[in-house]
Amino acid sequence: MLPQPHTDAPGRIAKIRRGAAFLLGLACLLVLAALIGLTCVDVVARYAFNSPVTGAYELTEILLATLIFLALPLTTAAGEHIEVELLDGLKGSFLKRLGTVAAAICTVGIFGVIAVEMVGHAEKLGRRGRVTDSLEIPLSLVGWLGAASFAVSALAALFFFTKRFREKA
Template identity: 60%
Template sequence: MASTSPKRPSRIGLIWLGLSKVLGLACLVVLFALIGMICVDVVARYLFNSPLSGAYELTELLLATLIFMALPLTTQAREHIEVELLDGIANRGFRLLTLFASVGVTSIVFAVIAYQIWHHALRLQRFGQVTDSLEIPLYLIGFLGAASCLLSAVVIYLPRHIPNALDRSRD
């Protein structure tokens, strides 16, 4: 009787596992900070007639941060919105071809977006752009967005995508 041991994750898989845990925890912290700040702002505004200074700017920045940090997690889990137009008429080979094409195109689009955001963030940094009331540098969000898109362009190639997409298309 042969024992079947679970397959050990690759080094890249272990790196992604650790990174995804860090990103997930960071998303959780940002979300709780956003919720707490909004609660404090609402209570201060309506009970004490003294709104939290800069709450609008912080809400914008925290939402952008949350979206950018969750993007690689969403990409790797294949949780983006998909339109499956040809699944009913295609054979397995054609589904595999369209899967590889969509992964390739998605990766290229993420890389181009990362490049554009990076250059925009460099311009923001060069000109010293900051938020209006709190004077938080805007280039920080730009660099986070560029890194997030670049990471999304890479994690879409993790092996987990191919079996999941093929399994889903069989349903």
């Protein structure tokens, strides 16, 4: 008789999800703090010393995009997107489960398509050598972050809807 392997896959997945959520939350916190610090320093330097921070506008744009891309998987995993429950009045568990499956397919599919498109866009930006105007920060980095964000969001949506599907069963 062969020994049965001991697998604690759900526990490991939960640990990975908690760790990823912690790291993404910490990254969001740091980006937000950098954005606040940059804005404060730029305002003081601009009005008190008549010498604004070089590239502050570009950095603000990149930091805002970074913040959105880092927060997207967290929002998706928590199920905090805006929902319109068109079929909420449906009776019967089969129809409710069918609605959950349809929403899951649409959400995961859309996030997946956007991730693939962002990969193509990031590759194009990298090939063309596109950079910001004054600081020359490669724009492909933002594209790759966006692609990763949408890919992770697709996985987060899959986990979220799997949990929701089980709850409605």
